Amino acid sequence: MIYPSLLQKLIDFYKKMPGVGDKSAERMALATLDLPENEIKEFAKNIVDSKIKLKNCQICGNLTENDICDICSNPNRDKNLICVIEDYKSVFSFEKVGNYKGVYHVLNGLISPMDSVGPEDINISSLVKRVDSLKNPELILALKSSIEGETTTLYIKKIFEDKDVTISRLSYGIPMGAEIDYLDIITLDKALEDRKKISE
Amino acid sequence: MIYPSLLQKLIDFYKKMPGVGDKSAERMALATLDLPENEIKEFAKNIVDSKIKLKNCQICGNLTENDICDICSNPNRDKNLICVIEDYKSVFSFEKVGNYKGVYHVLNGLISPMDSVGPEDINISSLVKRVDSLKNPELILALKSSIEGETTTLYIKKIFEDKDVTISRLSYGIPMGAEIDYLDIITLDKALEDRKKISE
Numbered sequence: 001m002i003y004p005s006l007l008q009k010l011i012d013f014y015k016k017m018p019g020v021g022d023k024s025a026e027r028m029a030l031a032t033l034d035l036p037e038n039e040i041k042e043f044a045k046n047i048v049d050s051k052i053k054l055k056n057c058q059i060c061g062n063l064t065e066n067d068i069c070d071i072c073s074n075p076n077r078d079k080n081l082i083c084v085i086e087d088y089k090s091v092f093s094f095e096k097v098g099n100y101k102g103v104y105h106v107l108n109g110l111i112s113p114m115d116s117v118g119p120e121d122i123n124i125s126s127l128v129k130r131v132d133s134l135k136n137p138e139l140i141l142a143l144k145s146s147i148e149g150e151t152t153t154l155y156i157k158k159i160f161e162d163k164d165v166t167i168s169r170l171s172y173g174i175p176m177g178a179e180i181d182y183l184d185i186i187t188l189d190k191a192l193e194d195r196k197k198i199s200e
Numbered sequence: 201m202i203y204p205s206l207l208q209k210l211i212d213f214y215k216k217m218p219g220v221g222d223k224s225a226e227r228m229a230l231a232t233l234d235l236p237e238n239e240i241k242e243f244a245k246n247i248v249d250s251k252i253k254l255k256n257c258q259i260c261g262n263l264t265e266n267d268i269c270d271i272c273s274n275p276n277r278d279k280n281l282i283c284v285i286e287d288y289k290s291v292f293s294f295e296k297v298g299n300y301k302g303v304y305h306v307l308n309g310l311i312s313p314m315d316s317v318g319p320e321d322i323n324i325s326s327l328v329k330r331v332d333s334l335k336n337p338e339l340i341l342a343l344k345s346s347i348e349g350e351t352t353t354l355y356i357k358k359i360f361e362d363k364d365v366t367i368s369r370l371s372y373g374i375p376m377g378a379e380i381d382y383l384d385i386i387t388l389d390k391a392l393e394d395r396k397k398i399s400e
Contacts (some may be wrong), residue, residue: 003292027219039213040247106390
């Protein structure tokens with residue numbers, strides 16, 4: 001055995017993290033030992049607390065320490081504008097942009113017949129209930145452009161077809177700053193199809 | 201605030217790790233939440249235990265959970281062959297190679313007049329005491345080839361000059377598999393100077 005067993009256990013834990021290999025895990029474990037004892041004790045408490053206390057918001061499914069998340073309980077957020085996302089991680093991406101003033105709905109999955117995931121397995125019924133209680137709501141479907149994403153988008157669109165609900169989705173196109181020469185043809189095709197008139 | 205505060209604290213901790221930026225720290229914190237509760241609790245215990253229980257071996261300075269490390273207490277290791285290293289992390293590198301059958305001595309630093317680190321600030325006196333108790337010992341000085349490393353190497357060599365101690369150091373040369381065209385000139389110069397006759 002090369003490492004003392006306690007150190008080996010730290011290395012094994014860090015190796016479970018995404019993108020962390022043997023060498024990085026060793027460096028992280030050794031760096032951990034260099035931290036002051038109080039920081040380590042605080043982290044040990046936080047990591048257990050996070051696992052136990054963080055749960056899903058009862059309204060939108062976002063991660064929260066309370067029953068209702070900060071976004072759903074914020075009176076300045078537009079409750080009629082709901083961004084529908086696959087998992088709660090997308091909330092952080094949108095919040096970092098900082099321009100979105102609506103709320104979210106976490107589906108916690110996508111419809112995938114291949115993996116036997118049907119509409120009843122993801123949070124669609126709670127979305128329907130939520131939307132039914134609103135007046136002239138808008139749903140922004142922000143799901144990925146995979147088969148599962150498209151299937152789920154179409155399914156949700158169909159549910160609300162005859163209701164007074166505006167349904168939109170994120171635009172497809174060229175990522176800002178991207179070189180056109182290196183773009184994949186599907187993205188380029190979408191960007192052509194969805195071209196916008198330059199306003200004068 | 202974009203993240204729940206407990207999650208933010210996990211991210212802040214992971215960001216202290218070497219080579220971990222904002223994005224990786226976020227991924228690691230989220231991956232942590234996906235782990236089962238028992239694994240997280242065990243890790244929380246291990247990380248505190250590591251900090252409290254891991255200490256320096258009383259003989260060589262290597263990291264250990266006991267008073268004497270596994271290497272020093274191993275009867276199969278040659279106690280007359282001592283590899284002198286800057287810090288305990290080098291032990292892991294040599295042990296991974298697996299061919300070294302001697303023991304170690306961790307200096308815990310290098311002589312550096314620029315940083316006011318003198319010979320008395322690192323574990324040299326304990327090395328002298330240790331070597332004095334041995335018969336025909338060999339010291340392998342495995343210190344880096346910086347000014348501080350060379351100064352420390354020379355200093356230790358001088359101490360044992362008149363004593364019955366063999367002193368060697370790691371060979372310099374071309375790393376295995378390296379392209380000669382891309383080598384720095386100092387390494388190439390060393391490799392020329394230290395060339396070895398090809399045995400027949």
